[in-house]
Structure formats: C-alpha cells, structure tokens
Amino acid sequence: MMSPISDSQTESRARAALRMARRVVVKAGTSVVANADGSPSLTRLGAIVEQIAELNQAGIEVIFVSSGAVGMGKNLLRKQAHLNMSFKDLQMGGNSGLNPVQDAAIGATGVNTAAGRLSPHTSIGDLLTVDEHMETSAAKSFAAAGQFELMNLYQSLLSPKGVTASQMLLTQADFHDEHHLKNLRYAVERLLSLGIVPIINENDAVSVVQGYDDGKPVFTDNDSLAALCARTFGAEVLLLLTDVEGVFNMPPSNPKAKLLPFYHSKSNVSIGEKSAQGRGGMAAKIEAAQSAVRPGSNCAACVIAAGSDLTSIRSILSPAYDPDFGPAKGTLFATSGSDLEKLALEELVNALEDEESCSELARDMAIKARKEARKLMTLPHATRQSILNAVADALVERQDEIMQANQMDLEAAQKNNTSLQLVRRLKLTPDKSATLESGIRQLAAMDDHLGVVKAKRELSEGLELSLTTVPIGVLMVIFESRPDSLPQIASLALASGNGLLLKGGKEAHHSNTALHEVIGDAIERGSNGEISRDIVALVTTRGQVKDLLALDDTIDLVIPRGSNSLVSYIKANTRIPVLGHADGVCHVYVDKSAKEEDACRIAVDSKTHYPSACNAMETLLLHKDTLENNVALNVLQSLRSEGVKCLGGPKAMQNGLCDLATNKMKEEYGDLVCLVEIVDSVDEAIDWIHRYGSGHTEAIVCDEQDPVGEEFLMRVDAACVFKNTSTRFADGYRLGLGAEVGVSTGRIHARGPVGVEGLLTTKWQLRSSGGVVNLACEFDGAEPKKTFTHKELIL
Missing domain, CATH: 3.40.1160.10 (Acetylglutamate kinase-like)
Structure with a gap:
C-alpha cells in the first residue's frame, strides 16, 4: 500500500x-x-x-x-491494399499481390460481420469501413x-x-x-x-x-x-x-x-x-x-x-x-x-470554501476601490495633481528597489527559457523609467478633466441643463509582460478619478509587486492620507481574475492589454464592457510619389524602434512603381541592415524582393520580422489594409504635396491613420495624453490610444433657479403653464 x-x-x-x-x-x-x-x-x-x-x-x-x-492494423492494410480491386479478385490464389497478413485479413467469401455477410464483390475499402466490433472477423484481422x-x-x-x-x-x-x-x-x-x-x-x-x-x-x-x-x-x-x-x-x-x-x-x-x-x-x-x-x-x-x-x-x-x-x-x-477518500473529500470542501472566500475577497477589493474613487472625484484638482507628482517622485527615489525586483523576474525568465520577445517587454530600463516619470508629470500638469461642462442648454426660463464629465467608476486592467504598464495605468486612473484593479502577468510578479507598493505609498503621501492605497488594488491569482470578471455589478470596464487569446478569453468570460484591441497588425504603405530617404527612415523606425509593441509595422506595402525607381530595393535593404527578416507575399516573391515566402497575409510578428507585398495602386493598398489589417494604426509615405496622402487619411478606416510619420506615434505619451491605458480599435466610447478623456463618461445635471421648482405636468396640455425654450447656452 x-x-x-x-x-x-x-x-x-x-x-x-x-x-x-x-x-x-x-x-x-x-x-x-x-x-x-x-x-x-x-x-x-x-x-x-x-x-x-x-x-x-x-x-x-x-x-x-x-x-x-x-x-493501426486497419491503417496498415489500407495503405498496402489495392482499394480499387474487388473482394473476389483479391482472393484469387497467388494473384492477389498481397502478403499472407493481408490475405488473412481478407478471408473467405462471406465473412460474418455485425451487419450481416460481405458479398463476393465487397471491396477492401468496404472491409476497412465495417464495424470494428471485436466479434467481426475483419476486426480480428486488423x-x-x-x-x-x-x-x-x-x-x-x-x-x-x-x-x-x-x-x-x-x-x-x-x-x-x-x-x-x-x-x-x-x-x-x-x-x-x-x-x-x-x-x-x-x-x-x-x-x-x-x-x-x-x-x-x-x-x-x-x-x-x-x-x-x-x-x-x-x-x-x-x-x-x-x-x-x-x-x-x-x-x-x-x-x-x-x-x-x-x-x-x-x-x-x-x-x-x-x-x-x-x-x-x-x-x-x-x-x-x-x-x-x-x-x-x-x-x-x-x-x-x-x-x-x-x-x-x-x-x-x-x-x-x-x-x-x-x-x-x-x-x-x-x-x-478509505483515508484517501476522506482526505480528498475534505480538500474538495476546503477548495469550495476557498473559492467562495476568493470571490468575497475579489468583491471586497472592487468595493474598496470604488469607495476611494468616489472620495477622490470630489477632492480638488490640486489633490490629484499632488498624488501624481508624488508617484513620479517615488518612481525616481525608489528606482533601485524597483530595478532589483525586475532583475528577479528577468533571472526567473532566463531559467524558464522565456522567449526573447517576452523578455524585451519585461525588462525595465532607466530610459523607460524616465519616460514614465515624464508622462506622469505631464498628466499632473494638465487642466482638470473632471467636472468639465461639455454643453449647456436652457430648457425653459429658470430651468438649466448641463452635461459634465465624471469618472467611469471602477476599472479592471489585465496586462501581460510589461510592468511599466502598471504606473502608466495607475496614473491615468488617478488623474481621471477612477478606482483600479490591476492584474499583471506572473512573469512580472516581483516587478508589479514592487511598483504597486511604491505607488500605494505615494498615493497616501500625496493625498495627506485622504485617499487610501485601496484605490489601486493588485490582483495576484488566476482565481481572483475569474471572480472579478463576474462582478458586473461592481466593475464598470475591463481593459485587456495583451495577446489575442487574452482579449478573446476576457470577452468570452464576462458581461462587463471590454475596451481594447486583439491584434496590432499595422501597415506602412509606400506610394509611388514617396521619397527614398523618407520611405527608408519611416519603415525602419516603424518596425525596429520597438518590434514587440502593438503599434510596430507588421506589413510593408510597396507601390509597383517603387520597383522601377529603386525605392523598394532601398527600403528592403535598410530593413535588412537593421536585422529585419522580410517575408514575401505572392507579388513580392514574383519580383524577387524576398527570399522567404509566406502564405499568411495577416500576422502580428512582434519581432524583427515583417511581410512585404506589392500593390498596383492606393486603392489596392486601402483594400488590402481593410482586408488584412486590425484597425489599429496605418501609415502612408508619399510626397507632401501629393493629394494621395489626404485621400489615404480620409478613406482608411482605422483608429489611427498617419501621413509621413512612423506608426510608433500611436501612443498616449507621444500624442500628448500623458500616458495610455491601452489602444482601442472599437468604435464605441473611445478609439485609438486611451488617455484620461477615454476613462471619463458624462452625467446630466438639471437645475431650477429663481426660487421656483419645475414640474413635468406644467409643460403638458394644449395650454401649458410653462413652455420649453431649448436654447443652447454659451459655455
């Protein structure tokens, strides 16, 4: 035993x-x-x-x-037998052409099966598809x-x-x-x-x-x-x-x-x-x-x-x-x-209790975050500015502590043979830290986005309507690999007055834990204790994420930042609205009017500046005329000199631009690899983008005076469309948003890099003035006591 x-x-x-x-x-x-x-x-x-x-x-x-x-025997006989020969022909002594094992499988005319008897003209194909019940002679032969x-x-x-x-x-x-x-x-x-x-x-x-x-x-x-x-x-x-x-x-x-x-x-x-x-x-x-x-x-x-x-x-x-x-x-x-059954039953009960406890913990985290967020939205703009500056200061002051934690994750990644692409996203550097600090201070310096009156309207004399900005409520952001996403997202939530639940990838566990601790301390210091660190919670287990996705009465928006499979899983497992994008298949189209130097520089920057980012170029489209003026060859030479592997589509291979072919016209490589293809016109380029793109970011390189550039900007249906710029500009920091919580390719609420404004919604406020209350019944009937004016007011 x-x-x-x-x-x-x-x-x-x-x-x-x-x-x-x-x-x-x-x-x-x-x-x-x-x-x-x-x-x-x-x-x-x-x-x-x-x-x-x-x-x-x-x-x-x-x-x-x-x-x-x-x-296996059935497969063996299928491969060896002549399937087009009749059962009778295959029985002819010495003429069947089969070995003894195959002859044994065929047997005599009239072999019994579960369905009846095989006729003299039953083919080997028929024999190989009979019921495989062990009582059949065919199955025994197999x-x-x-x-x-x-x-x-x-x-x-x-x-x-x-x-x-x-x-x-x-x-x-x-x-x-x-x-x-x-x-x-x-x-x-x-x-x-x-x-x-x-x-x-x-x-x-x-x-x-x-x-x-x-x-x-x-x-x-x-x-x-x-x-x-x-x-x-x-x-x-x-x-x-x-x-x-x-x-x-x-x-x-x-x-x-x-x-x-x-x-x-x-x-x-x-x-x-x-x-x-x-x-x-x-x-x-x-x-x-x-x-x-x-x-x-x-x-x-x-x-x-x-x-x-x-x-x-x-x-x-x-x-x-x-x-x-x-x-x-x-x-x-x-x-x-047995003792084993008793132990297994006890553990099963404990697991169910743990699951229930986990669910309660998840709900408690969300409720606490909402409570703190509601307090934050009522505080002066200066308080939120103070918190953001305290976060930026802490990232600088405690950089060594954060880098040490990140080094632990990098060492674990090396032991686990983590892919190079993932390691690049995982690694924190002084340059990344400097960008984070700059972005957070940029957020702090912005005008207040909360309580902004977007519209005013007089409904009637003494009755005024206004539309104002307010936080969405409680956000849950699930991100993979990149620990620098945590302070970006936390800062945007704080600037917009939202509560936040964060879930990072396990490969960044130490980095995320350290960053969360640093940010939590900064929140409490920057607010003089008015806001608790509970406003930003860090989710640490897979079970909690599952529980959180079920809290549609407590969480208002889920923002996934990661792979297609992550986004698909979240969309399939929650009733909470989801904001984000699944793929980042971005194109650079080089038109016939493009200057050689411009085309080379933009293509190289779009692909190599940060290959694993979602706004990196994955497909290079070249106008057919660029083959004749050598722009195409020089662009590819520039990419290859930077270590980019260029895979050819059908036309690119026909014209000898690439050595390696691919049949995948839509692929997010996330590495120094891109697809190259030739198109006959801007119309074909736009059709290609609409067919194989992901609606993230598309760019054209052309002569500045050529109207094709403006046509491209107008006709291409994507969250970001650029002219003569790198696709890497599709970023909250570069677009002056301070940072981004993610990039949305959807069409509802927010599109493109989502900054503070993308994390706000609105509410209507209606005020009676002049010491008079207003009743709906006063506006009814053929001769109402009061009438609507519906006059737009200047903000």
Whole structure:
C-alpha cells in the first residue's frame, strides 16, 4: 500500500500520496495512441514512453495497457491494399499481390460481420469501413496485423531509454481459469522484478467477449481490462489516459462544463457521446475506475486524465515532479471509506470554501476601490495633481528597489527559457523609467478633466441643463509582460478619478509587486492620507481574475492589454464592457510619389524602434512603381541592415524582393520580422489594409504635396491613420495624453490610444433657479403653464 501522507507537501495531500505508489498501471486509449485515421500519434506515444521510462528508472514498477492495435492494423492494410480491386479478385490464389497478413485479413467469401455477410464483390475499402466490433472477423484481422506493428513501435521507442518491454496478449480465459491466472500473476511479477515493462492488450485476434458463471464477461474493453490488471497484479494507482482532461459534470463540449477534481458517490455527471475511436466512452471509464478502487483491492486510487497532455503521467505519478509547475490534473477516484477518500473529500470542501472566500475577497477589493474613487472625484484638482507628482517622485527615489525586483523576474525568465520577445517587454530600463516619470508629470500638469461642462442648454426660463464629465467608476486592467504598464495605468486612473484593479502577468510578479507598493505609498503621501492605497488594488491569482470578471455589478470596464487569446478569453468570460484591441497588425504603405530617404527612415523606425509593441509595422506595402525607381530595393535593404527578416507575399516573391515566402497575409510578428507585398495602386493598398489589417494604426509615405496622402487619411478606416510619420506615434505619451491605458480599435466610447478623456463618461445635471421648482405636468396640455425654450447656452 502507499506510504503515509506527508504533512510537508505543498500540493494537495491526496494527490501527493499518488506519487508514493511503487506499482502503477497506465492505460492509453485508442484516441491517445492513434490519430483519427488509425496511424500512430508519434508525439503522444513519444511522451508516454519517455514518462514511463522515467518512472521505471525511478524504481516504480509500471504495467502499461495499450489500445490501438485494431486502428493501426486497419491503417496498415489500407495503405498496402489495392482499394480499387474487388473482394473476389483479391482472393484469387497467388494473384492477389498481397502478403499472407493481408490475405488473412481478407478471408473467405462471406465473412460474418455485425451487419450481416460481405458479398463476393465487397471491396477492401468496404472491409476497412465495417464495424470494428471485436466479434467481426475483419476486426480480428486488423488486430493481427496491427499488434505486431504496435509492439515494434513501442520497442523502438523504449530501447533508447534503456527500458525493455514485453508483450502480453490476454483473453477472458486468462482471468477466468485459476490455473491460467496463477501463471499470469507469476509471469507479471517476474517481469516487474527484472525491471521489464509488461505491455498488455486484449488478444483481439482470437478473443471473444462472453459471459461466465455470473453471466458477465470478465472485461469488455481495455478500460475494464486495465482496472482488472490493477486489482489482479496489486497496483496501487491506475491512470486512464483518454481524449479529455478528466470527468466533467456535463459533456466537455458544453461551455458551462466543469472538470471534477475528485469523483465521489454524490458527483452529478452527464455523459455525452463517446469518441469515434475505441470501444469505451466516459461511462466505461468511470465504471472501470470505480471497479479498480472497490473495497478489498490493493488499488487505492485511479485518475482519469488527458493523454493529449504530454506531461500527464509525470505530473500525476512522478516522485520528482514539482507541484509548482502546474495544478493537479485529471479526476481522482479513491476507495470508498478509505483515508484517501476522506482526505480528498475534505480538500474538495476546503477548495469550495476557498473559492467562495476568493470571490468575497475579489468583491471586497472592487468595493474598496470604488469607495476611494468616489472620495477622490470630489477632492480638488490640486489633490490629484499632488498624488501624481508624488508617484513620479517615488518612481525616481525608489528606482533601485524597483530595478532589483525586475532583475528577479528577468533571472526567473532566463531559467524558464522565456522567449526573447517576452523578455524585451519585461525588462525595465532607466530610459523607460524616465519616460514614465515624464508622462506622469505631464498628466499632473494638465487642466482638470473632471467636472468639465461639455454643453449647456436652457430648457425653459429658470430651468438649466448641463452635461459634465465624471469618472467611469471602477476599472479592471489585465496586462501581460510589461510592468511599466502598471504606473502608466495607475496614473491615468488617478488623474481621471477612477478606482483600479490591476492584474499583471506572473512573469512580472516581483516587478508589479514592487511598483504597486511604491505607488500605494505615494498615493497616501500625496493625498495627506485622504485617499487610501485601496484605490489601486493588485490582483495576484488566476482565481481572483475569474471572480472579478463576474462582478458586473461592481466593475464598470475591463481593459485587456495583451495577446489575442487574452482579449478573446476576457470577452468570452464576462458581461462587463471590454475596451481594447486583439491584434496590432499595422501597415506602412509606400506610394509611388514617396521619397527614398523618407520611405527608408519611416519603415525602419516603424518596425525596429520597438518590434514587440502593438503599434510596430507588421506589413510593408510597396507601390509597383517603387520597383522601377529603386525605392523598394532601398527600403528592403535598410530593413535588412537593421536585422529585419522580410517575408514575401505572392507579388513580392514574383519580383524577387524576398527570399522567404509566406502564405499568411495577416500576422502580428512582434519581432524583427515583417511581410512585404506589392500593390498596383492606393486603392489596392486601402483594400488590402481593410482586408488584412486590425484597425489599429496605418501609415502612408508619399510626397507632401501629393493629394494621395489626404485621400489615404480620409478613406482608411482605422483608429489611427498617419501621413509621413512612423506608426510608433500611436501612443498616449507621444500624442500628448500623458500616458495610455491601452489602444482601442472599437468604435464605441473611445478609439485609438486611451488617455484620461477615454476613462471619463458624462452625467446630466438639471437645475431650477429663481426660487421656483419645475414640474413635468406644467409643460403638458394644449395650454401649458410653462413652455420649453431649448436654447443652447454659451459655455
């Protein structure tokens, strides 16, 4: 049995107990072993074999139950047979052209199938698509051909790892007959004692599912076979690898489906359709799991997990696995009434309580931020200016502290082999700090944006209406990689009187924590204690983000700053309005009238000034005439001399401008890479931009006097459209906004770089004057007491 559970484990103690097992059964289903066409999945098989080898070398005895022989045999015969030959023709002695294995698969005329009998004119194609029930002769033939290939594959993968495997093909009789079973147990024990991995499969070529004394078969598929092996051979843990992450409370295709970390007697599960491959479905796997851990069995636990996850075996069973690498995977089953079940149930209850506590914490953070924001909006403009200047001062005074924290993140990124693109965004530099300080002071020096009267109207004599600016309320900004975003966003929220919840990427954890501490201290100092640091909260866990996205009654606007997948996830998981952009596919179009030097400088700056920024050029469009005047060649030479890889579209390749082709016409590279293409006219350039652009920033390079520039500015539909300037100007600081909370490509509320004004909304104020109240009923009827004037007033 498994060793006692250690209290020192940082992960779930129930899951930690699984790593102490010394004998395990791992079962891989057909959908894991093979692709849809029956061919072996070398990626998944390679990962499985590597992890089994790790367990074997760690002294853990592994029994591997593998499906896939039928599918592999079917694929093998499909590749080798002449599909257009009739069944009768293929039977002609010595003339079929098939090897004995293929002849065996074909058999005699009139082979029995589940659907009836095959006619003398049934083709091999028909044979290969018959029902794969184990009672069919076709399926038995496929198994005979596929099992040999499957074992050869396993042996070739395991041998380089120093692991020896043996094949065991079992039938119902091997478990039903006491003499057979005794020999079988001895054989398995002997193999395991020698460090050999038994690879077990049902002998599909001869096996017949049949009942015995109790009227039930010993096993019906490889799931139940794996459970039977776990009980029979004294395994402590059974791992069933399948095509889904585990057991869900409803079919995984349902967006509301939730993975069950622990399956118990009261678990409510709705089973969907089974995979098109294999005989078992989720119902069969649940039944097999429950069978494996039934009382009286040495098998204390079973986990159903995803075989497509290339680290499932390691993360669930390896003693050397670091739990910090990821959460527990799959669904755990435990013996009813066992200590393991009690512990798992206790942890499940605690997790639910933690989730509830987390939700309450998230709501509390949002409520506190709103409370402080409402106080801030009523304070004088000078108070907000003082807070902003205090933040700018703190960033300078405590720069060493911030840089040290950032260095910790950079070192962690290096250990984790983080991409260079991400590291560039992660790194804080003195230049970035100087830009932050300058932008925040620019914000502080601006006129007050709050309480600004946008319009005045007299509705009637003594009744005046005004439209004034007010904060949106509570913002949540989720950003990836770039810690310099935190002080920018916080400063904009403070300048606009909004409460703020921030969530940065885990790769910038130390940097974000340090910056949040510095800004919090500055807020309280700059306001003389009138405003608490709670106005800017830092969200630190993934669970909190999920909870925050559900607080549509407390949070007013979500602003994601990051990848397309991040933006898509947020939009799909919240009812809170979302402001932002998913892609930053920006174009520079070089017109025929462009000067060579201008075109080179703008293209290079747009691409290389900060390649990972969302406003960097990703596509260079060149007018066809630039090929003749050498502008195109010089622009490309300038880009290449700066280390830019230029990928060619169809026309660019035809004209020999690029060496490497691409078929992706819309791509955000975020690196020193760009697409180059030739267009015939400004019309084609604009059509291209509208088709492949993201509505972020588009630029034209042309002669200053050429009307094509103004035409481009007018016709291109994007948040930012520039003439003879770099796309990098699409930035809140450069456009004089002080900073930006993000760039919006939407059309509602705010568009382009979003500064203070983009974080404001308006409210109507209606005032009666002259000591008279106004009633709506006084304006009704044919002869009203009062009449509307609706006269616009000068501000």
